[in-house]
Amino acid sequence: MMINEITKNKIQTYVEYLLDNSTAEKPMWNMEKVLSGQPNKWNYIDGCMITAVLSLYEITGDEKYYKFAKDFTDYFVNEDGTIKSYDVEEYNLDNVNAGKNLFYLYEKTGDEKYKKAIDLIRSQLQTMPRTKEGNFWHKKIYPYQIWLDGLYMAQPFYMKYETLFNGMENCRDSVNQFENVERLMKDPVTGLYYHGYDESREMYWADKETGCSPNFWLRAIGWFTVALVDTAEAIDETLYYEFRYLISMLENLIESLIPFQDKSGMFRQVVDKPDVEGNYLETSGTALIAYGILKAVRLGYLSEKYLKVAVSAFNGIIDNYLTLDDEGHLTLDGICLVAGLGGNQHRDGSLEYYFSEPVVRNEAKGVAPFLLAYTEILQINK
Numbered sequence: 001m002m003i004n005e006i007t008k009n010k011i012q013t014y015v016e017y018l019l020d021n022s023t024a025e026k027p028m029w030n031m032e033k034v035l036s037g038q039p040n041k042w043n044y045i046d047g048c049m050i051t052a053v054l055s056l057y058e059i060t061g062d063e064k065y066y067k068f069a070k071d072f073t074d075y076f077v078n079e080d081g082t083i084k085s086y087d088v089e090e091y092n093l094d095n096v097n098a099g100k101n102l103f104y105l106y107e108k109t110g111d112e113k114y115k116k117a118i119d120l121i122r123s124q125l126q127t128m129p130r131t132k133e134g135n136f137w138h139k140k141i142y143p144y145q146i147w148l149d150g151l152y153m154a155q156p157f158y159m160k161y162e163t164l165f166n167g168m169e170n171c172r173d174s175v176n177q178f179e180n181v182e183r184l185m186k187d188p189v190t191g192l193y194y195h196g197y198d199e200s201r202e203m204y205w206a207d208k209e210t211g212c213s214p215n216f217w218l219r220a221i222g223w224f225t226v227a228l229v230d231t232a233e234a235i236d237e238t239l240y241y242e243f244r245y246l247i248s249m250l251e252n253l254i255e256s257l258i259p260f261q262d263k264s265g266m267f268r269q270v271v272d273k274p275d276v277e278g279n280y281l282e283t284s285g286t287a288l289i290a291y292g293i294l295k296a297v298r299l300g301y302l303s304e305k306y307l308k309v310a311v312s313a314f315n316g317i318i319d320n321y322l323t324l325d326d327e328g329h330l331t332l333d334g335i336c337l338v339a340g341l342g343g344n345q346h347r348d349g350s351l352e353y354y355f356s357e358p359v360v361r362n363e364a365k366g367v368a369p370f371l372l373a374y375t376e377i378l379q380i381n382k
Contacts, residue, residue, distance in 0.1 A: 003377055007318065011374055014322070014330040015056065018362065019068055024075035029364035031337055041085035042076050044153055047098025048368035054104055055375040059382070070109075073101060081116020088124045091140035093150040096121055099157050100230075103164070122161050125154065131199045133180045134173065142342060144199040151181060152223035156230035163236050171235065175242040178228070182249060185212055190272055191256030192216040193224055195349060196341045205341050205349040213341055213349035216271040219365065220339075222288025225253060226369070229296045247301050254293060254306055261309065265316025269336060270354050278355035283321050283334040287369035290314045294376035307380075314373050325361070334359060335366030 021028045028034065030045045040046070050069045057065035076084045086095060099121040106114035129137045131144055136154060138147040155174050162170045185194045196213040198206035205213050228250040235243045260271050266281040267289065273279050293310035296302040321334040337358040340347050347353055 003374075003381070010322065010330060011371075014332070015371065017329055018367065019053070019064075024072045027072075027364070029362055029367050031360045031363040035337075042083050042095060042098060044094040044097035045364045046072070047101060049364040050098065050101050052368040052371040052375070054101060055372055059375045059378045069101065070105060073098075073105060077102070077113055077117045079113050081113050081120055083117055083120065086120075088120065088127075089140075091124065091128055091137070093128075093136055093138055093153040095153075096124065096157050097153040100160070103160055118161065118165075121157065122165075125158055131180075133184070133199070135177045135180050138196075145203070145341070146181065146185065146197045146199075147341070148181070148185070148193055148195060148220040148224040148227075151178065152227035152230075155227055156234055159231045159234035163234055168236055168239070171239055171242065174231065175239075175245060178231070178246060178249065181224075184210075187216070190216070191252060192271055193221055193253070195220040195339075203342055205347070215273075215349055215351060215354060217339055217349075217354055218267050218269055218271050218282050218285030219288065219336060220285075221253070221257070221271060222285035222292070222369070225250065225289050225292035226295075228253070229292045229299075229301065232301060233295075233299060247296075250292070250296060251302060254289075254302070254309065257289060258309060261312070262316070264320060265312035265314070266320060267313070270351055273351060276351060278351070280355075280359070281316070281320055281334060282336055282359075283317055283332060284336060284363075284366035284369060286313045286317055287366055287373055290317075291369045291373040291376060294373055294380065298376060298380050310373070311377070314370075314377065317370060331361045332367055332370060333361045335361065335363045337363060337365075 018029055025040055027040065027046055029049055030040065032045065033040050050072055053065050053069045099118060102114045102118045106118065129140060131146060135146045136150060137143055138145050138150040155177065159171060159174045162168055185197050187194065194212040195215065195217040198211045201208055201211050228246050232243055232246040261267060262274065262281060264281060266286040268274055268279045269282040270279055290310040290313040293302060293306050297304055297307055322330060322332055325331045337360045339354055339357050341349050
């Protein structure tokens with residue numbers, strides 16, 4: 001599973017290109033912001049990328065990575081712990097994700113502003129609207145809805161906070177939200193998970209019987225894969241049953257994904273429809289699955305037999321989508337810019353919808369998990 005020096009140098013050059021051309025005000029990897037022309041805000045896309053940069057720091061010891069991550073975060077986090085552009089009452093689970101990096105910075109520096117910011121984000125979850133089953137709504141603007149993405153955005157932060165700072169009081173609540181997702185959103189035939197669930201059954205994309213959206217979107221399943229690993233990592237070892245439950249869910253999910261892995265090693269935008277015209281090999285979801293497996297194997301959660309799935313996926317991304325652009329810069333392509341359900345764009349969860357969203361380069365939803373998978377390979381080799 002060794003990475004040759006040529007590949008390592010390519011990735012190193014690519015990372016430096018991204019960091020040299022990015023600031024907190026204008027990160028080149030946040031294509032949603034670049035294309036919108038709007039000022040940057042506290043968001044999950046940058047949060048993913050800073051997690052990757054901190055992981056690069058951990059594996060290389062290169063201080064430039066730590067300085068970049070800290071400076072980027074400090075642009076948003078004020079001395080009193082308030083966070084520039086963050087509003088608790090927006091009630092958006094996406095905004096919780098970047099809070100995971102604050103644990104690292106607080107532990108490393110002891111600076112109380114990070115703990116205050118962590119507490120502020122935790123206060124959002126305290127009053128976050130919930131479904132009757134007890135799951136957080138994905139966003140206030142999407143009432144009664146659970147999206148797989150939201151488990152990744154909120155649960156690792158929630159579990160870590162409860163474990164470190166709240167005497168594990170709500171750890172069981174976090175696991176219960178995974179249990180509900182398995183019960184409500186898992187397809188009994190394929191073992192895959194639907195992108196979204198509407199408790200009210202009123203959204204046009206929701207099945208009137210199950211409440212689920214109609215398809216298995218790759219990146220949502222990728223987010224969910226990593227959510228299981230990261231939340232399990234944050235659980236205290238005394239919660240043996242809860243830990244084993246998450247790991248069992250993870251292993252079952254990976255087993256369900258394997259039949260749909262393309263010969264290239266990658267997975268497709270809609271997982272179970274490889275032969276439908278318009279479906280394509282997608283980078284971000286493939287990278288998330290590779291990263292989740294690699295990390296789970298390193299931590300001893302999954303058998304080493306799954307490494308071949310992850311390494312094949314990682315190499316598939318390199319072979320298909322890590323290329324030179326017209327100016328001679330390395331670029332990572334094949335990344336679905338964004339996909340959701342509902343909203344003004346009438347996102348109906350159909351195959352046609354998922355195939356219609358823009359495919360972009362160098363977007364952090366793909367770049368960050370690719371780099372995280374890379375650092376996991378380096379750690380396993382180490």
